[in-house]
Structure formats: structure tokens, C-alpha cells
Amino acid sequence: MEEQYATHLSDYTSWDQLDHAEDYVVFLENIGEYLTIDETSLSQGELYTIVTNKAAKGNKGCLVAIIKGTDSERVKSILIRKIPLEKRRLVKEVTLDMAASMEQIVTKTFTKATLVTDRFHVQKLAYDAVQQMRIEYRWEAIEQENKEIELSREMGKSFVPNKLENGDTPKQLLARSRYLLFKRKELWSPSQIHRAEILFHLYPHLEQAYNLAQKLGRVYQKVKDKGVAFTKLAQWYDQVEKAGFKSFNTVSRTIQNHYLTILNYFERRSTNAAAESFNAKIKAFRSQFRGVRNVSFFLYRLSKIYA
Structure with missing residues (x-):
């Protein structure tokens, strides 16, 4: 059926972008004032850069371009060559992640646009820093349990794991605390509250790191003024420096290196959610057809729906 559709029932063979x-593939008629740029994989890990128009809200007309690869020079040259300057100058804002290649593409292609770093990518850095600390503690707990097992064998005794008051062993406690460390305290279930109390009692540095990540999230949730955001982020940097956690120092330096585009978020509170949503649609579309055997035909079908 797919072969019949490609060769006879559709206009795929006469598609103007087939070559x-x-x-x-570029659809310059879909250019708008507010765009998103991101990357996704179509098949076998091959990455493509995707530009979408926010105004279309993920429906027909949202797809502006899909370009193979993420090399900034290559993507930039295709966009500049295929989209006239007057069209590119219409773009007022582009939301993106913190990839340097994406920033270079936008800066050189959409010269009048304001760059906005997606808030969720910034917050994810802080959450990842917390998870890194949790994982490091878990490896320590596993190593400690291994030593206790070996000692029990040497003494000819059966190993009895150390159980905490909620029934978890230390390594189970750290493994089962993964999801609660992503959530705000008011969203914890009663069992998660109990688990967190034990966790933070045993690992106070983990509680400190969790609070730092939540404070960064509250800046995004509550602050609506760019100047106030600048002050709040400066205060957060100071708290991170005092805490002295290596992973958070890395997060802090990363945010400082992108602070201009991060602060632009507080002008219109724009996010890259449209791009992430479109990526999810591509994955669902790909799954529905059990993978991508023919990239050109896949993009043709995608363009029929979204371009």
C-alpha cells in the first residue's frame, strides 16, 4: 500500500522538494514572527535541525524547515540561500536550547530576532545536578553494602541488610527517591514525604542541592520583570557559590555564559515547548509507520500534514 501510495496515489514523485x-526541505511561506529551533532524530540516530512557526500551534503551517545535520555553517547556508532576506528579517524572536550551534544559526540567519533560551533546559541542568549527587551517593551505598556482604561471608554469617524506618535499605532509598527530587514538596505523596525526611536526614547536602534547584525554578515561576530576574539570578549564583557543590558550580557558570538570552525569557515568557511538542509528534508519526525506511518519503508525508 505504501509503495502504491508513493508511486501512484500521491503526488510524491512530482513533489517540488524531492530532489x-x-x-x-524548506517552506518559506510558513515563516512567522516567532519561531523555534531544535534538533531531532529521524532514523538510526541521524540528527536533523527543525525550524517551526509558533503561531501555527503545531498544526498545518508550523513546519518552516528540516535540514539534515546540526552543523551551524551548513544549516545557516541553506536557510540563507533558500529564505529571502526580507522574509528572515520579519522574525522577531526565536526560542532555542543552549547549544552553541543553534545560537550561531539563529544569530547569522535571523539577524533581527531576539534569542530566548528555553527555561526548561535551564531548569533541567539544575535537576540533573541534583540527580548526579543522588547517583554518587547511591554508588557509595552499593559499595558499602558489597563490603558488608563480603565481611559477613568471611565471618560465616548470613548477611542482613540495614533497613531504614520506612523499610528501604540505603541503596533502595536513593534509587526510589529519584522522582521526588524532580517535584515540588507540595506535590509529594505521604510516602514520598516520609522517604524525603529520611533521605535528607542521612544526606543533608542532597537536601541543600534540592533546595537550590527549586529556588531556580521559583525564579522562573514567580518573576515577571527582567530586572528583578537579573537580581534574583545573581542571588542564586551567590547561594551556589557558598554551597560549594561542583555540579552546581558548573550549572551556574553555564547560566552566566547564556544570561542575556536567559533573561530574554522574562520579556514574553516564551519557551521552546512548541519545538518539543513537534518533536514528540514526529516520534509518534515515525512509530506509527515502524521507523523511517525512506527519509524523503517520510518528510513528504510530514510536510503534507504540517507544512
Whole structure:
């Protein structure tokens, strides 16, 4: 059926982008004032850069371009060549993640646009820093349990694991605390509250790191003024420096290196959620057809729905 559709029932063979579809497809008529840029994988881990128009809300007309690869020079040259300057100058804002290549593409292509770093990518850095500390503690707990097992064998005794008041062993406590460390305290269930009390009693540095991540999230949730956000982030940097956690120092330096585009979020509170949503649609579309055997045909079908 797919072969019949491609060769006879559709206009795929006469598609005006067929000659270069494996490398790029561009729909300049879908250019708008507010765009998103992101990357996704179509097949076998091959990455593509995707530009979408926010105004279309993920429906028909949202797809502006899909270009093979993430090399900034290559993507930039295709966009500049295929989209006229007057069209590119219409773009007022582009939301993106913290990838340097994406920033270079936007800066050189959409010269009048304001760059906005997606808030969720910034917050994820802080959450990842917390999870890194949790994982390090878990490896220590596993190593400690291994030593206790070996000691029990040497003494000819059966090993009895150390159980905490909620029934978890230390390594189970750290493994089962993963999800609660992503959530705000008011969203914890009663069992998660109990688990967190034990966790933070045993690992006070983990509680400190969790609070730092939540404070960064509250800046995004509550602050609506760019100047106030600048002050709040400066105070957060100071708290991170005093805490002295290596992973959070890395997060802090990363945010400082992108602070201009991060602060732009507080002008219109724009996020890259549209791009992430479109990526999810591509994955669902790919799954529905059990993978991508023919990239050009896949992009043709995608363009029929979203371009």
C-alpha cells in the first residue's frame, strides 16, 4: 500500500522538494514572527535541525524547515540561500536550547530576532545536578553494602541488610527517591514525604542541592520583570557559590555564559515547548509507520500534514 501510495496515489514523485529532500526541505511561506529551533532524530540516530512557526500551534503551517545535520555553517547556508532576506528579517524572536550551534544559526540567519533560551533546559541542568549527587551517593551505598556482604561471608554469617524506618535499605532509598527530587514538596505523596525526611536526614547536602534547584525554578515561576530576574539570578549564583557543590558550580557558570538570552525569557515568557511538542509528534508519526525506511518519503508525508 505504501509503495502504491508513493508511486501512484500521491503526488510524491512530482513533489517540488524531492530532489533535495534527504538533505533539506524548506517552506518559506510558513515563516512567522516567532519561531523555534531544535534538533531531532529521524532514523538510526541521524540528527536533523527543525525550524517551526509558533503561531501555527503545531498544526498545518508550523513546519518552516528540516535540514539534515546540526552543523551551524551548513544549516545557516541553506536557510540563507533558500529564505529571502526580507522574509528572515520579519522574525522577531526565536526560542532555542543552549547549544552553541543553534545560537550561531539563529544569530547569522535571523539577524533581527531576539534569542530566548528555553527555561526548561535551564531548569533541567539544575535537576540533573541534583540527580548526579543522588547517583554518587547511591554508588557509595552499593559499595558499602558489597563490603558488608563480603565481611559477613568471611565471618560465616548470613548477611542482613540495614533497613531504614520506612523499610528501604540505603541503596533502595536513593534509587526510589529519584522522582521526588524532580517535584515540588507540595506535590509529594505521604510516602514520598516520609522517604524525603529520611533521605535528607542521612544526606543533608542532597537536601541543600534540592533546595537550590527549586529556588531556580521559583525564579522562573514567580518573576515577571527582567530586572528583578537579573537580581534574583545573581542571588542564586551567590547561594551556589557558598554551597560549594561542583555540579552546581558548573550549572551556574553555564547560566552566566547564556544570561542575556536567559533573561530574554522574562520579556514574553516564551519557551521552546512548541519545538518539543513537534518533536514528540514526529516520534509518534515515525512509530506509527515502524521507523523511517525512506527519509524523503517520510518528510513528504510530514510536510503534507504540517507544512
